Each structure stands twice: as C-alpha cells, then as structure tokens.
Amino acid sequence: MKELRFAQNFSLIALNAQDSLHLTTTKKVSLRCMAAAAILEIYLDNGFSRTGEILSFTKQDLGHSSMPSYQEKVLKTLLGKKEVISGTLSHYLTKVLRLSKGHLKEMEQAFAASLEEAQAIEEIPALLGCDLEFVTAGISMKEYRSHPELYTRLIESLRAEILEEGTMTDEAILMLWLLRESSCLYDLFSREELKRVAVQIQQLLEDSALAKQILPITIHKFIETAYKNFLKIKRDVMSTPTGSGLNFIFPVLERSQSIFIETEEIFPNKKDRLRDLKVRIEEKGHDFTVIREGEVPLVKIDNVLYEAVPSATPYYQVAVHGVRLRKYPLSL
Amino acid sequence: MSRQRSMEKILASEFVSIGELVRLTGSRYSTLKFYTEEGMLPFVQEHENLTRRFPRVEAIAKLNEIKELKQQGLSIPEIKARMGA
Structure with missing residues (x-):
C-alpha cells in the first residue's frame, strides 16, 4: 500500500x-x-x-x-x-x-x-x-x-x-x-x-x-x-x-457519543448480553472484537475501544435492558 | 529539523526506533515496550538522549518468534525461557 x-x-x-x-x-x-x-x-x-x-x-x-x-x-x-x-x-x-x-x-x-x-x-x-x-x-x-x-x-x-x-x-x-x-x-x-x-x-x-x-x-x-x-x-x-x-x-471537545443497545432478553446474563451486542453490531456491518470479557466487557468496534456497561433505559414507561457503550482510550 | 524517515529508508537501516518498529511490524507500542522491558527484544541505548535503537532484522525476527510461540499457546514466562532471555 x-x-x-x-x-x-x-x-x-x-x-x-x-x-x-x-x-x-x-x-x-x-x-x-x-x-x-x-x-x-x-x-x-x-x-x-x-x-x-x-x-x-x-x-x-x-x-x-x-x-x-x-x-x-x-x-x-x-x-x-x-x-x-x-x-x-x-x-x-x-x-x-x-x-x-x-x-x-x-x-x-x-x-x-x-x-x-x-x-x-x-x-x-x-x-x-x-x-x-x-x-x-x-x-x-x-x-x-x-x-x-x-x-x-x-x-x-x-x-x-x-x-x-x-x-x-x-x-x-x-x-x-x-x-x-x-x-x-x-x-x-x-x-x-x-x-x-x-x-x-x-x-x-x-x-x-x-x-x-x-x-x-x-x-x-x-x-x-x-x-x-x-x-x-x-x-x-x-x-x-x-x-x-x-x-x-478534560477534553476541550467531547467527541464520544452515548450509544444504547438493547438486548433480546430482559435480564440477560453477561454471556447473552455480549452475544446480543455482537449480533446487533455485526448485522449493521461493523467489525466487532472482544478484547476482555467480564461484567463490563471491553470490546473493539471498528477502530474504537468501548466498555459495554450493562444498563437500562426508560422507554414509554418500560425499562429496556441493554448495554451502553462507553468510549475507552486506545492506550490498552 | 528532524524529519520522519520514509518506509524505504527505514527498511534500509540497520537500527530503528521503537516507533519505526511499530510501523514495520504493526505491533502495539505497549506490547513492544513490555517485550523490551522483559528483555525479550534486543536494543542498544545511546547515552546522550537515552533513545533506544533496535537492530531491525534481529528485532523483527524475535517478534515473529514471539508471535509464533504465543500462537502455540505459550505464556510469556515460557516464551522467555524458550528464547533464553
């Protein structure tokens, strides 16, 4: 190249x-x-x-x-x-x-x-x-x-x-x-x-x-x-x-985005949660790599590292379970 | 002015910096730093500005060897023992 x-x-x-x-x-x-x-x-x-x-x-x-x-x-x-x-x-x-x-x-x-x-x-x-x-x-x-x-x-x-x-x-x-x-x-x-x-x-x-x-x-x-x-x-x-x-x-400009991805099950365990996340991300055409597993897994999506934090968000008075992607510095 | 060397020049050099070794191998800086600290990669250190220079051919050969041993499932202490570091 x-x-x-x-x-x-x-x-x-x-x-x-x-x-x-x-x-x-x-x-x-x-x-x-x-x-x-x-x-x-x-x-x-x-x-x-x-x-x-x-x-x-x-x-x-x-x-x-x-x-x-x-x-x-x-x-x-x-x-x-x-x-x-x-x-x-x-x-x-x-x-x-x-x-x-x-x-x-x-x-x-x-x-x-x-x-x-x-x-x-x-x-x-x-x-x-x-x-x-x-x-x-x-x-x-x-x-x-x-x-x-x-x-x-x-x-x-x-x-x-x-x-x-x-x-x-x-x-x-x-x-x-x-x-x-x-x-x-x-x-x-x-x-x-x-x-x-x-x-x-x-x-x-x-x-x-x-x-x-x-x-x-x-x-x-x-x-x-x-x-x-x-x-x-x-x-x-x-x-x-x-x-x-x-x-x-503190960054002069915050470049990260708050992304919430819902999981299929209501109270998923950490393995199901990670599997659901992988499916959702990959079906949208992104590269997905698990760097570290655990309660808060570290994943690489395309060129950026994220912590997949278990989370729930209210949606029409219903709590939707899923993960929130938190940007992680590329200094791993 | 101290300019960055082109890939052509790096490939013709006997010694390279850690940044150039990253460019050549695509390895992570923290990985190379770790291998260096663990004595798994050969280098010479200049006294004046403490810059570490790596013998290009030897360092790349060692890195390939480490990658191969890691793929075989060996741990870092095992790789070190195997390489006699």
Whole structure:
C-alpha cells in the first residue's frame, strides 16, 4: 500500500468514526485541523517561498501536477481572489478559523477522495444507527471508517514517538499539536499517559524551535464546545504555559457519543448480553472484537475501544435492558 | 529539523526506533515496550538522549518468534525461557 502523506495521516485519525453525511461540530473542528495539516505539509515540503519568517504563496504556484488535490483546495480557499498571500506560519494556521461551512464541505470531499483513492478510508453505516432510539426511528446514518491496519500502525507509532524518551521528529511535533487542537489526543492516550504528554510538551517548548513556534497557537473555537463556560473558569484558574492543568485533563471537545443497545432478553446474563451486542453490531456491518470479557466487557468496534456497561433505559414507561457503550482510550 | 524517515529508508537501516518498529511490524507500542522491558527484544541505548535503537532484522525476527510461540499457546514466562532471555 502507498505511504500516506502527513495531512492524509492526520485525516485518517480525524475522520475516523465521524458522521460522513452531516457537518457536525466535531467534524467542523476536524476539518479545520485537516486544513491546518495541509498547510503544515506544504511547510514541511518547503512549498512556500520564504523571506525570513514570512511565507508566501502565489496563484501561479497552484495547479502543479504533483500537488495533491486537497492541498490545492486549501490553498485556493486561502487565496480567495488574491494573487498572492504572505504571512507567518501562525498567520496561515489561524486563517482556518475563518473557513465557511461551504469551504469545509469542499475540503472534506477533497480529503475523503484522496483517502478513498488510497483505500485508506471507507463509508459504513454509523454505529449510532445501532442505538435503540435510532433503530426505532428507522434513521440510517453513515460514518467514515479508517483502514484498521493503517490506523493502528499510525496511532501506535505516534504513541511510541510521543511517549518515548528522545528526540521527536518534526512530523510528530506537528501531529501532537493537531491532535491537541482537534481533541483527538483524548482518544489516543489514557489520563495517566496525558501527564507524560504534558511533560513532553513542556520539554519540547524548551528544546525545539518548531515546537516553540507551533504549540502556543490555538485554532479551536471555544464557542463550539459543550464545556465552553465551564472550561473558561477552569482555564483562568489552572492555565499554564503548556495549556495543561484541568484544560489538559478534560477534553476541550467531547467527541464520544452515548450509544444504547438493547438486548433480546430482559435480564440477560453477561454471556447473552455480549452475544446480543455482537449480533446487533455485526448485522449493521461493523467489525466487532472482544478484547476482555467480564461484567463490563471491553470490546473493539471498528477502530474504537468501548466498555459495554450493562444498563437500562426508560422507554414509554418500560425499562429496556441493554448495554451502553462507553468510549475507552486506545492506550490498552 | 528532524524529519520522519520514509518506509524505504527505514527498511534500509540497520537500527530503528521503537516507533519505526511499530510501523514495520504493526505491533502495539505497549506490547513492544513490555517485550523490551522483559528483555525479550534486543536494543542498544545511546547515552546522550537515552533513545533506544533496535537492530531491525534481529528485532523483527524475535517478534515473529514471539508471535509464533504465543500462537502455540505459550505464556510469556515460557516464551522467555524458550528464547533464553
């Protein structure tokens, strides 16, 4: 399989398990970060003309046959009607905050097409479609699923590079920043590991010129977050130069979904419950693997780990028994 | 600037990092870390920045051996004893 480029690698993480039909809040954040990843990819490949810290790009530079379509789409959007754009890297990156819904949709198509061409991503029925409410309402939804092997290799090598002692590559530093800005960091690292990540960020800010340039930049919109006001208070109290503290422990953006799947029997035992869950998930076209059995089994559905917590939910005054899927960090 | 190496370059190298070993084998980072701590994977450690470097060919051969022994149903202590680690 062809090796993916930097922005494609980030998109593989950012788009995995995202609604492919609607422009959700989490997808908007992912798409902005994917646009930033495309800018960083051009920066890494020396695609900008440089005069000191100022990077320039002209309309004539567009349309090279070697330029991936998603890069072209991002640059065209940034250029707009201008013939040339100039600014620092920070200036380019913060421009993604002003991308309209229309632009974000066009970018999604360009990124998804390039990943589909590389057979790195596919569209499948969404896991949320297995939820009791959605099944009952007959709503079908679709989501992206990254190629499982590519996805595992990518996130595991990133985890290795970020958590290990030693020098981090430029790609890993930039990926760390993108993961932080897109709130994907919380999918990849456990809470314990996040403490190590915070130390690593602090170290990078002391040692790496690239990290000093990149890590202070923020491209997420707090207005889009469910915890906006809550975090604002916490940030004032706990802010540190690295953005750690409570801000680092609690995700800026909650990416997980609450999914309830009912079981066939009213009081199922743990084996029946797991069997029913497997049947329901697999009949909707998802990959299902049991990682750990027990009262609260750990299962892998597509590329995401979940704890299947026994639960009951009221439905027209009747308690429906089943399991609620609780997202688990991929740090097992 | 310290750039990530392409797969072509990694495959031509004598030594690789743990992240590169993950990319080559598709194994989980925590698994490789565990095998390393248990002395089941060979590595050299540079003094300056403490980065562990793994001899590519030897480390991949050891990993394949561990996978095969695990498939035969051996436990980690048994695998260690078999490999003489």
